[in-house]
Amino acid sequence: MPKFNLSQATAVTLLAIMVVLIIIVPLLPGYDPYKQDLGGALLPMGGENFRGDFYLLGTDTLGRDMLDRLALAGQVSALIGLSAVMVSLFIGVTLGLIAGYFRGPVENVIMGLADLQLSIPRVLLLIAVTAIIGPSVTNLALLLGLTSWVAYGRVARGMTLSLREREFILSARTQGSTATWNIRKHLLPNVLPQMLIVGSYEFGMIIVMEASLSYLGLGVQPPLPSWGMMVSEGQNYLALAPHLAILPSIALFILVAGFQFLSQAFTRENELELVA
Amino acid sequence: MTLEDTPTGQNSDVMVLQVENLSIDAVTPKGVTHLVQNISFEVRENEVLGIVGESGSGKSLTMLAVLGLLGPNLKIVSGSIRLRGREVTDLSFEEMQKLRGKAMSIVFQDPLTTLNPVLRIGKQIGEAVQLHNPDYSKDQVKARVIELLTLVGMPNPEKRYSQFPNEFSGGMRQRVVIAIAMANEPDLLIADEPTTALDVTIQAQVMNVLAEVRERTGAAMVLITHDLGLVAENADRIAVMYAGRMMEEAPAKEIFERPTHPYTAGLIASLPQLDHRVEELYSIPGFVPDLSNRPSGCVFHPRCAIGGKRPPCLEKRPELAPAGEGRRVACHFHEETAAWRDEQMRKMAAPENTAVAHDGPRKNALLIAENLEKTFDVRGGLWSKQKLHALKDVSFELQAGTTLGVVGESGCGKSTLAKVMLRLLEASGGEVYLNGKKFFSHRGPSLRRARKNLQVVFQDPYSSLDPRMKIHEIIAEPLRINGGYSADRVNELLAHVGLTPEAGLRRPPEFSGGQRQRIAIARALALNPDVLILDEAVSALDVSIQAQVINLLKDLQAELNLTYVFISHDLSVVRHISDEVAVMYLGRVIEAGKVDQVFDAPAHPYTKALLDAIPKPDRDEAVERFTAEGDLPDPMRPPTGCKFRTRCPLAREACKGEDPELIARDGTDHPSACLFPLTRDAVPA
Ligand code: SF4
Numbered sequence: 001m002p003k004f005n006l007s008q009a010t011a012v013t014l015l016a017i018m019v020v021l022i023i024i025v026p027l028l029p030g031y032d033p034y035k036q037d038l039g040g041a042l043l044p045m046g047g048e049n050f051r052g053d054f055y056l057l058g059t060d061t062l063g064r065d066m067l068d069r070l071a072l073a074g075q076v077s078a079l080i081g082l083s084a085v086m087v088s089l090f091i092g093v094t095l096g097l098i099a100g101y102f103r104g105p106v107e108n109v110i111m112g113l114a115d116l117q118l119s120i121p122r123v124l125l126l127i128a129v130t131a132i133i134g135p136s137v138t139n140l141a142l143l144l145g146l147t148s149w150v151a152y153g154r155v156a157r158g159m160t161l162s163l164r165e166r167e168f169i170l171s172a173r174t175q176g177s178t179a180t181w182n183i184r185k186h187l188l189p190n191v192l193p194q195m196l197i198v199g200s201y202e203f204g205m206i207i208v209m210e211a212s213l214s215y216l217g218l219g220v221q222p223p224l225p226s227w228g229m230m231v232s233e234g235q236n237y238l239a240l241a242p243h244l245a246i247l248p249s250i251a252l253f254i255l256v257a258g259f260q261f262l263s264q265a266f267t268r269e270n271e272l273e274l275v276a
Numbered sequence: 277m278t279l280e281d282t283p284t285g286q287n288s289d290v291m292v293l294q295v296e297n298l299s300i301d302a303v304t305p306k307g308v309t310h311l312v313q314n315i316s317f318e319v320r321e322n323e324v325l326g327i328v329g330e331s332g333s334g335k336s337l338t339m340l341a342v343l344g345l346l347g348p349n350l351k352i353v354s355g356s357i358r359l360r361g362r363e364v365t366d367l368s369f370e371e372m373q374k375l376r377g378k379a380m381s382i383v384f385q386d387p388l389t390t391l392n393p394v395l396r397i398g399k400q401i402g403e404a405v406q407l408h409n410p411d412y413s414k415d416q417v418k419a420r421v422i423e424l425l426t427l428v429g430m431p432n433p434e435k436r437y438s439q440f441p442n443e444f445s446g447g448m449r450q451r452v453v454i455a456i457a458m459a460n461e462p463d464l465l466i467a468d469e470p471t472t473a474l475d476v477t478i479q480a481q482v483m484n485v486l487a488e489v490r491e492r493t494g495a496a497m498v499l500i501t502h503d504l505g506l507v508a509e510n511a512d513r514i515a516v517m518y519a520g521r522m523m524e525e526a527p528a529k530e531i532f533e534r535p536t537h538p539y540t541a542g543l544i545a546s547l548p549q550l551d552h553r554v555e556e557l558y559s560i561p562g563f564v565p566d567l568s569n570r571p572s573g574c575v576f577h578p579r580c581a582i583g584g585k586r587p588p589c590l591e592k593r594p595e596l597a598p599a600g601e602g603r604r605v606a607c608h609f610h611e612e613t614a615a616w617r618d619e620q621m622r623k624m625a626a627p628e629n630t631a632v633a634h635d636g637p638r639k640n641a642l643l644i645a646e647n648l649e650k651t652f653d654v655r656g657g658l659w660s661k662q663k664l665h666a667l668k669d670v671s672f673e674l675q676a677g678t679t680l681g682v683v684g685e686s687g688c689g690k691s692t693l694a695k696v697m698l699r700l701l702e703a704s705g706g707e708v709y710l711n712g713k714k715f716f717s718h719r720g721p722s723l724r725r726a727r728k729n730l731q732v733v734f735q736d737p738y739s740s741l742d743p744r745m746k747i748h749e750i751i752a753e754p755l756r757i758n759g760g761y762s763a764d765r766v767n768e769l770l771a772h773v774g775l776t777p778e779a780g781l782r783r784p785p786e787f788s789g790g791q792r793q794r795i796a797i798a799r800a801l802a803l804n805p806d807v808l809i810l811d812e813a814v815s816a817l818d819v820s821i822q823a824q825v826i827n828l829l830k831d832l833q834a835e836l837n838l839t840y841v842f843i844s845h846d847l848s849v850v851r852h853i854s855d856e857v858a859v860m861y862l863g864r865v866i867e868a869g870k871v872d873q874v875f876d877a878p879a880h881p882y883t884k885a886l887l888d889a890i891p892k893p894d895r896d897e898a899v900e901r902f903t904a905e906g907d908l909p910d911p912m913r914p915p916t917g918c919k920f921r922t923r924c925p926l927a928r929e930a931c932k933g934e935d936p937e938l939i940a941r942d943g944t945d946h947p948s949a950c951l952f953p954l955t956r957d958a959v960p961a
């Protein structure tokens with residue numbers, strides 16, 4: 001049996017590319033995503049400007065290094081994605097555990113909230129709210145986080161429903177444990193691994209959402225780059241310099257696909273653990 | 277070999293199945309594991325061969341090999357399997373498929389997973405009929421299906437024909453599975469734990485059906501089970517397997533009286549007895565070896581009371597060799613087994629009157645349950661809410677240091693009783709007094725403090741320990757909750773149940789079922805409780821491990837003066853461990869008394885039926901069995917009057933009107949809820 005299965009191997013490869021892009025590239029000498037050079041604008045991939053500087057991925061409309069722009073944009077996206085996942089995981093797990101453990105009216109309220117959340121189109125909601133409170137990286141991360149807890153909440157509640165009847169929790173109850181104790185000591189540790197799987201799936205979704213909003217101009221604001229924004233800017237130059245729009249799309253694809261495969265690989269692992 | 281006393285009374289020398297020198301390996305990335313080694317046996321026409329073994333013995337695997345259904349990592353590495361003289365090990369998958377169902381068929385343990393939930397029963401049996409009779413017309417198929425349903429004793433076969441599996445009880449589903457297996461009158465029927473998932477009264481019915489269909493068709497049967505009593509009663513010959521090897525083969529009727537292999541003798545000595553009290557169970561030390569790391573020489577030597585460290589046992593693998601009429605045994609010292617067994621029997625025999633030890637002046641009861649009630653609201657139709665009486669008027673008293681056994685089949689309310697007493701479910705009525713104080717009136721923090729005197733051990737050793745915690749932390753949990761943790765106390769508790777402090781550093785998945793149950797017991801003892809509720813606490817364990825845990829429980833009780841409520845479906849175990857016993861049926865206690873009173877002279881027909889349903893090797897066929905007919909009634913719509921009357925062989929007109937009280941009536945020395953109780957000397961035939 002190979003040590004890695006296919007989805008694990010794919011995940012590792014794709015994420016390795018991302019690590020190189022957003023962690024290694026910024027460490028390289030000469031990294032400067034803001035340096036403009038109007039004379040060397042719109043260079044193609046592998047092009048050189050008149051001073052003989054080499055640009056692996058070419059330059060954009062203001063002559064900024066595409067590689068460096070992509071790296072910075074990746075950092076911004078990853079940061080937004082991570083914070084949003086953390087916010088939504090926290091909210092979702094908390095509400096899900098409470099709903100599943102206490103049942104009754106509390107559960108009805110929480111699950112009603114979840115249904116309500118799902119019934120409002122998320123993009124419309126985000127557009128409306130950003131239009132009011134104004135776009136910024138922090139706002140974006142918070143908003144994305146606040147609106148994507150439902151997946152965590154549902155899974156956490158489902159697991160809690162079955163775990164709370166398991167004998168190890170019953171026996172803790174007969175020993176005088178409080179609800180807080182059961183949730184902290186038994187439910188949370190058993191639910192969290194599953195939450196990380198949901199998280200790695202949701203991470204990709206959030207990055208796409210962030211890109212869409214930035215594409216619409218409601219996300220990250222210039223001069224900070226974002227892949228979505230880069231696509232939208234590059235659109236105008238599709239004929240002249242197609243790499244401006246294509247490169248950020250590819251980067252987006254690699255990151256999202258990487259996390260999809262990662263969550264798949266996690267799921268397999270967990271299944272194996274359950275079978276064993 | 278004589279086959280005079282086959283259950284069918286017929287004699288035949290025509291071989292149906294011959295397995296010779298069969299070995300099966302598991303091929304995994306970690307290496308090759310020998311799962312089954314050099315198994316040989318034969319089954320003749322009309323004959324029943326019982327294969328007995330604990331988990332991991334390879335008994336099911338052997339028969340899967342016969343059926344050609346081994347999984348992808350499993351390989352037959354040597355040996356031959358002949359079905360009516362025809363070698364089947366080298367047949368292709370398609371050829372095997374033709375044999376399965378036609379020449380041989382199987383009945384598995386769990387009818388629920390065997391049947392397709394979305395297909396009507398008639399259709400499923402019809403498919404089996406058609407598979408091997410493609411030219412049958414629709415009507416012919418249907419007629420045959422009805423005939424089969426009648427054959428397996430299905431009431432209302434025409435109506436049942438178009439129902440779905442979920443409309444059937446467990447016992448009825450197993451009948452359907454048997455009908456499918458018998459659809460083409462196979463020569464060989466393989467029954468793999470066919471009744472393990474069923475209640476004992478239903479088990480008796482299903483075993484009868486199996487015997488009847490076999491009598492009709494003359495099929496041979498291989499009965500695979502962990503239950504020695506079941507094979508002893510239902511088989512002609514028994515093969516005992518252990519760790520992938522055959523230990524012994526003997527006539528079924530003789531196995532209990534004259535086991536020749538030390539393992540068989542050990543197993544028998546570790547079984548609690550139904551008809552008399554024994555002082556202490558023998559327990560086979562240690563546990564079943566890891567098959568990837570077999571002991572040298574005789575696989576059984578690390579646990580063997582006879583061989584132990586003797587050089588031949590350590591060095592040389594004993595071969596299965598003839599040992600008298602119809603017997604084969606794989607042991608270097610099998611002549612010594614008889615003497616060892618006699619000695620065990622002497623040791624086990626209970627000194628007279630141990631049961632009366634608690635009869636002295638009655639002290640105040642430690643635990644009292646008073647008129648416990650529990651009703652569940654069950655949504656019936658769209659608007660209607662129905663009430664389910666899970667517990668009705670359950671009362672008992674228990675002295676400190678004694679054990680109350682609560683017995684009954686599934687659905688009788690015994691587990692609800694445990695949960696209500698533990699306040700994991702709120703009672704609908706009644707009260708529990710613990711040390712004279714009302715337990716049910718505690719609320720919040722005072723309830724949490726009061727709980728520590730009433731602890732519990734559950735059935736499932738897998739779900740009762742949090743898989744993500746270390747053993748030390750698991751046992752420390754009650755101490756931490758109540759603020760009295762010390763590492764020494766945890767180690768002391770581990771020692772109580774025979775585990776070392778090192779065990780505390782590992783996690784539950786590294787332990788076997790028996791060890792996990794010990795850990796659960798240690799955790800339950802952490803708070804020095806007065807009462808321990810044992811809810812089917814030994815039911816999931818293999819026989820040899822079960823005896824270890826029972827002995828542990830008895831020792832702990834004597835040492836710590838514990839009071840037990842021992843809930844179980846296993847009457848033999850209850851008899852062994854209890855002082856008092858309560859028999860439950862449909863949420864009511866229908867008979868209660870001292871254990872010897874109830875077991876030796878049952879007053880309620882249900883208790884008598886339960887006792888009679890338990891397989892016994894030495895059943896006197898002349899005495900007719902007392903059987904509970906049919907299935908448990910729908911608990912939502914229990915019958916009027918006596919709740920047992922739909923199944924009671926003694927039911928009369930008067931039983932319809934009145935729900936009998938639990939009182940002692942004329943001719944009985946203990947209370948029962950029957951208007952016409954059986955009396956000690958007038959047990960009707
Ligand atoms: S061969 Fe030795 S160790 Fe094995 S069962 Fe016989 S006496 Fe015991």
Ligand code: SF4
Pocket residue numbers: 880881882918919920921922924925926927928931936949950951952953
């Ligand atoms: S009261 Fe009647 S129906 Fe009920 S157990 Fe007694 S004899 Fe049977």
